[in-house]
Amino acid sequence: MDFKHLHLAVADSIATVTMSRPPVNALSREIREELLHAFDDLSDRTDVRAIILAGSDRAFSAGADIKERAGLVAGPGDYRRLNRLVREVFYAVMDCPKPVIAVLSGPALGAGFALALSCDMIIADEATFCAMPEVDVGLAGGAKFLQRHFTPTMARRLLLTGRRISAAELYRLGVVDELRPANELMPAALELAAELAAKSPLAIQLIKDSFNLVENLTLRDGYRFEQDMTTKLGRTEDAQEAKRAFVEKRQPVFVGR
The missing domain is CATH 3.90.226.10 (2-enoyl-CoA Hydratase; Chain A, domain 1)
Incomplete structure (x- = not known):
């Protein structure tokens, strides 16, 4: 356009x-x-x-x-x-x-x-x-x-x-x-x-989604949703790269997967 x-x-x-x-x-x-x-x-x-x-x-x-x-x-x-x-x-x-x-x-x-x-x-x-x-x-x-x-x-x-x-x-x-x-x-x-x-785009998206979706939820339901999002994020390539980079004391390289 x-x-x-x-x-x-x-x-x-x-x-x-x-x-x-x-x-x-x-x-x-x-x-x-x-x-x-x-x-x-x-x-x-x-x-x-x-x-x-x-x-x-x-x-x-x-x-x-x-x-x-x-x-x-x-x-x-x-x-x-x-x-x-x-x-x-x-x-x-x-x-x-x-x-x-x-x-x-x-x-x-x-x-x-x-x-x-x-x-x-x-x-x-x-x-x-x-x-x-x-x-x-x-x-x-x-x-x-x-x-x-x-x-x-x-x-x-x-x-x-x-x-x-x-x-x-x-x-x-x-x-x-x-x-x-x-x-x-x-x-x-x-x-x-x-x-x-420079952050993981997947992590950024999930965090932003969490802010938008938990706004009108109870504390219990909102935190449960965030825990579910964290579980999904932990299975991504970016999450594994973040852990390796932390252990190896270097900057992570995120690919959005």
């Missing part, structure tokens, strides 16, 4: 997906379709072991394209189809077997904030700020994404007021993993992605 609003680059087992829809990377139907296509492709590519998702033009994403929404013709099924596309983009990131690092600079608002929260890790610079302003533009949604990262009262505050929250506060709360100066942002993301890409 030829992308109109995305730049995709792959090097050293790391894919960098950059949203480029000036001025603020608003999420239109078209860019959402491109994101869905890109992450589905990257999920299956054997030459990719980690993914960076970033925004260009000094913004990660200002969220839903309100102008497009205002012009939407509410014919039969239109809103259902759009809503399906919106949620499937989030799922494509969450369900991707490769770890996804969100790199934030500037605003990440509404659906753009939810997109960042769908990633496995978040790195931001001091210019970053986030908000859920849906209450002010005739929309609603995002409670589930906020509940995964914030206390109940903070999630309510963000959704009910639409207030901005700074990168420094997000870092203090543990939502942002690293806070970096702007010139260090992408090098830090690439360093983290390289560290992830």
